[in-house]
Structures are given as structure tokens and as C-alpha cells.
Amino acid sequence: xxxxxxxxxxxxxxxxIRRALLKAVAIPGxxxxxxxxxxxxxxxxxxxxxxxxxxxxxxxxxxxVIDQGADDTTNAVSIRRFFARTAGVATTTDTAEATIIQTxxxxxxxxxxxxxxxxxxxxxxxxxxxxxxSRAETRRMHALAEYxxxxxxxYEDITRFGHVAISYDYxxxxxxxxxxxxxxxxxxxxxxxxxxxxxxxxxxxREKRIYAIPPYTDVRSLDFDDHPFRTTRxxxxxALCGADDSYLDxxxxxxxxxxxxxxxxxxxxxxxxxxxxTGTGEPITREAAE
Amino acid sequence: MSIDLPGFAxxxxxxxxxxxxxxxxxxxxxxxxxxxxxxxxxxxxAPATAAVLLTLVDHDTTLHIAPDCVAATxxxxxxxxxxxxxSPASAFALARTLPDLATLNAGTDEAPESATxxxxxxxxxxxxxxxTLSGPGLKSPAAFRAEGLPPDFAARxxxxxxxFPRGIDLILCAGTTLAAIPRSITVQEG
Numbered sequence: 108x109x110x111x112x113x114x115x116x117x118x119x120x121x122x123x124i125r126r127a128l129l130k131a132v133a134i135p136g137x138x139x140x141x142x143x144x145x146x147x148x149x150x151x152x153x154x155x156x157x158x159x160x161x162x163x164x165x166x167x168x169x170x171x172v173i174d175q176g177a178d179d180t181t182n183a184v185s186i187r188r189f190f191a192r193t194a195g196v197a198t199t200t201d202t203a204e205a206t207i208i209q210t211x212x213x214x215x216x217x218x219x220x221x222x223x224x225x226x227x228x229x230x231x232x233x234x235x236x237x238x239x240x241s242r243a244e245t246r247r248m249h250a251l252a253e254y255x256x257x258x259x260x261x262y263e264d265i266t267r268f269g270h271v272a273i274s275y276d277y278x279x280x281x282x283x284x285x286x287x288x289x290x291x292x293x294x295x296x297x298x299x300x301x302x303x304x305x306x307x308x309x310x311x312x313r314e315k316r317i318y319a320i321p322p323y324t325d326v327r328s329l330d331f332d333d334h335p336f337r338t339t340r341x342x343x344x345x346a347l348c349g350a351d352d353s354y355l356d357x358x359x360x361x362x363x364x365x366x367x368x369x370x371x372x373x374x375x376x377x378x379x380x381x382x383x384x385t386g387t388g389e390p391i392t393r394e395a396a397e
Numbered sequence: 398m399s400i401d402l403p404g405f406a407x408x409x410x411x412x413x414x415x416x417x418x419x420x421x422x423x424x425x426x427x428x429x430x431x432x433x434x435x436x437x438x439x440x441x442x443a444p445a446t447a448a449v450l451l452t453l454v455d456h457d458t459t460l461h462i463a464p465d466c467v468a469a470t471x472x473x474x475x476x477x478x479x480x481x482x483x484s485p486a487s488a489f490a491l492a493r494t495l496p497d498l499a500t501l502n503a504g505t506d507e508a509p510e511s512a513t514x515x516x517x518x519x520x521x522x523x524x525x526x527x528x529t530l531s532g533p534g535l536k537s538p539a540a541f542r543a544e545g546l547p548p549d550f551a552a553r554x555x556x557x558x559x560x561f562p563r564g565i566d567l568i569l570c571a572g573t574t575l576a577a578i579p580r581s582i583t584v585q586e587g
Contacts, residue, residue, distance in 0.1 A: 113409045122455050125416045126488075129453075130510035132423045133566045133579035135533045139510040163420070165413045221425075250506035282533050282581065284562060302536075306424045321424045321534035321581075 114161040114194040124162040131319035136281025143315040154312025156228035169197045171205035176213040176371035214296040216375040219305035227290040229311035234278045234288040254286045280327045295338045300326040343368040348379035349386040364393025404476035415452040422577035427530040427541035442469045445570035446518045459487035493518045509562040519545030522571045532582040554584040
């Protein structure tokens with residue numbers, strides 16, 4: 108695209124982000140501050156993820172962008188087009204074809220490979236933010252690995268509800284050292300981060316933080332011996348492809364309580380349908396859903 | 398004058414491909430990656446060493462150049478736009494023999510990312526004495542060979558690793574090959 112550097116960012120900014128990325132990989136789970144730039148889309152739409160992707164992306168890469176698992180939602184489409192225009196890279200919706208996957212709040216159902224990089228868009232990188240508002244204080248807590256307050260928060264959930272009532276952005280311990288916010292992915296996706304063959308990079312634009320998990324790194328969801336971490340999903344099958352193991356979106360179909368459960372990962376769902384898997388294709392009633 | 402020698406012919410694409418090599422090396426410690434294939438840096442810099450510095454160092458960072466590399470100072474100053482730092486406790490340090498790691502900056506507990514990245518040019522990678530690396534990035538302990546590391550490297554690295562999350566990150570370069578050992582990695586002899 109005329110008038111812009113390759114992948115939009117200037118080289119000086121890329122070098123700054125690249126230095127932050129290398130330190131982030133060297134200290135798994137530690138939030139590295141960086142000079143986040145103003146991007147041509149608002150905070151909260153993936154400015155951190157875009158800056159990380161722009162610094163990593165090369166002409167030979169194939170980019171996939173997902174928003175809540177879907178390739179065809181506004182955020183995913185506009186970011187994919189942004190890089191197709193500013194970097195001229197190939198784009199795809201096929202998880203297996205992509206070399207870089209930028210994601211908002213999901214990890215693809217298909218197991219990622221060693222030659223892939225997944226870039227997460229992160230709204231709030233500080234897992235302790237709701238427990239301790241001071242950034243100076245949370246930095247000290249990370250320095251001392253002082254994470255007792257988060258255990259108390261989980262314990263309070265157990266005393267009140269009988270289980271840990273965090274369904275997304277469920278805090279994890281990385282490499283047994285740093286407490287980390289996995290971005291608002293469903294807790295269902297947390298186990299995929301553990302020993303993932305792909306490199307995981309996280310960018311928070313408004314909060315100006317970058318962090319990373321190298322491949323094959325120990326990532327544990329916080330829990331207690333007598334209340335082990337458990338994933339949850341809607342107890343249904345996908346109405347389109349019949350999958351009984353994927354993460355499902357609930358789609359309201361009328362004002363009588365009818366709804367459909369469909370795969371959140373559109374590429375996973377479509378490739379299953381192409382293989383001949385089918386669901387009922389019908390919405391279910393309120394009684395059946397409950 | 399070494400300053401006459403060119404830097405990257407295509408700075409955007411070559412900095413990107415070199416960065417990906419370094420990122421991959423840092424994410425998978427001990428694996429070997431190509432870098433700087435087309436570069437003709439001045440002595441004593443190897444193409445990979447020069448490529449790493451051109452990719453990461455600029456006027457925002459400090460670079461300490463060890464006495465055994467000063468012949469390349471003018472070239473690095475010109476092409477990176479950086480002024481050489483007097484103290485090795487700078488953002489980047491360049492050397493051909495492993496310096497005393499305690500003289501470098503290991504960062505602080507609150508800001509471990511401020512630690513020095515040591516770019517060490519060695520005789521060869523993939524041959525020589527064998528080390529075993531383990532830690533994040535490695536599915537199972539992996540063999541790593543390098544020629545030109547001091548015989549007590551494993552012991553000296555153990556002191557660095559013990560500082561985690563503080564500590565030095567090491568990028569090793571030889572010819573057109575590079576590898577990296579971040580602070581999170583344990584190194585054992587043999």
C-alpha cells in the first residue's frame with residue numbers, strides 16, 4: 108500500500124516491540140511494558156494484537172484472524188483486510204494453513220503446530236487488577252510471587268457458590284512463577300495453553316503490555332487440591348456439525364425461548380460439515396435446553 | 398574504513414526475517430537458525446552477529462562493545478544509529494568471549510525485562526562440546542553444541558539461571574547461524 112511502511116508500523120516502532128517480545132519470551136508470563144502506538148482502530152478492538160502481529164509478520168506468512176472463534180465477524184474481517192492491504196500477506200480462514208493466527212478471546216479447536224504463532228488481543232493484562240487497583244503494588248506482588256489474594260478470591264467463590272465461578276479470563280500460573288491473565292478466552296480453552304507446541308504472544312494496546320508463553324511451557328489454571336480446575340461447556344451438540352466436544356455459542360432464534368447451539372470456532376464447524384458431519388439443523392425449545 | 402561496508406540491502410524484509418529467526422531461537426532454546434546470509438560486515442563480526450544487531454539495536458538502546466569487537470564500532474554506530482556504551486550493564490552487550498555475567502545488568506525483580514541481552518559471537522554452533530538444555534520452550538531436554546564457550550560455562554550459567562526472573566539472555570552467533578539461551582533455561586554439561 109502506497110504511503111505506508113510494510114505492515115503499517117514504522118521500523119523504529121517494530122524494533123521497540125520486537126525487543127519487548129524477546130524479553131517477554133525469555134520471562135514467560137511476565138508483562139513487559141512497551142510504547143503502544145495509536146492505531147487506526149479504537150482501543151478495545153485489538154490494537155495490542157495488531158501491533159504484535161505487525162512486528163512479527165513477514166511477506167511469506169499466511170494470516171488468520173478470529174473473533175470469538177469466528178472468521179467472519181466485523182473485528183476479524185477488518186483486521187484481516189488491514190494486513191492484506193498494508194502488508195500484502197496471504198490470508199486464510201483455515202487454521203491448518205495459517206502461520207500466524209491473531210485471536211480475540213478463543214483458541215482454535217484444532218491443535219496448533221510448532222510452526223505457528225498465536226497472537227492474543229488482551230483488554231486487561233493484569234490478572235490482579237480487580238483485587239489491587241494500584242499498578243505499582245501489583246508489580247511488587249509479581250516480583251514477590253505474592254498471589255495469595257487470588258487464592259482467597261477463588262476460595263470466596265467456593266464458599267459462596269460451591270465452585271470457582273470464573274467462566275472466562277481464568278487466571279493461570281505460567282512456568283510455575285508468574286500469575287497471568289490468559290485474555291478473556293473461555294476457561295474451556297485454558298488447558299490448550301499447557302504445553303502448546305505453538306508460540307503464544309499477548310498484546311494489550313491500551314494497557315501497553317506485551318507478554319508471552321514459549322512453546323511447551325507449563326501453564327496451570329489456578330485451583331485447589333480438593334477443588335481441581337474443571338472446564339465447562341453447554342451440554343449440547345452443535346446444531347450444524349453435531350460436535351459434542353467443541354465450545355458452543357448459544358444463538359437465540361425467537362422470542363419463545365428457542366435457541367441453537369453452534370460451534371464457536373467457525374472453521375472447525377465448516378471443516379467438520381465438509382467431512383460429512385451434520386447436526387439436527389433445528390433450534391431447540393426452552394424446555395429441551397434446560 | 399569498515400563504515401563503507403553496507404548494512405541490510407532491504408532493511409524492512411531482512412530485519413523481519415532476522416527477527417523471526419531470533420524469536421524462534423529464543424522460543425526454542427538451542428535450536429539453530431539462519432541469519433545474515435547476504436551481509437558482508439566488517440571484521441570481526443560474523444554475518445549473523447551483524448544481522449542481530451542491525452535488527453534490534455537503535456538510538457533508543459545502549460550497546461556495549463567488548464574490546465575484542467571494537468574494530469566494528471564505526472560500522473555499528475553508523476548502521477544502528479547507536480552510541481557505544483561505556484558500561485557492559487547496557488541493554489545490549491556484544492562480545493566474542495563470555496564476559497563475567499555479574500558485570501552485566503540482570504534487571505530488577507519488578508522489571509526483569511531491563512536486563513542485558515548478550516550477543517556472543519562464538520567459533521561454531523552445532524559442533525564442539527555438548528550441553529543439555531531444559532526449560533520452557535523445550536518439550537524434553539535437548540542437546541546443544543557450541544565451540545568457543547568457556548569450559549566452566551554450565552557453572553557460570555547456573556548462577557545466572559538462579560537469579561530468575563532476573564538474569565541475562567544470551568544470543569549466540571557463528572557465521573550465518575544463531576541460537577539463543579534465555580535466562581529461564583537450565584544448562585548442564587554433556
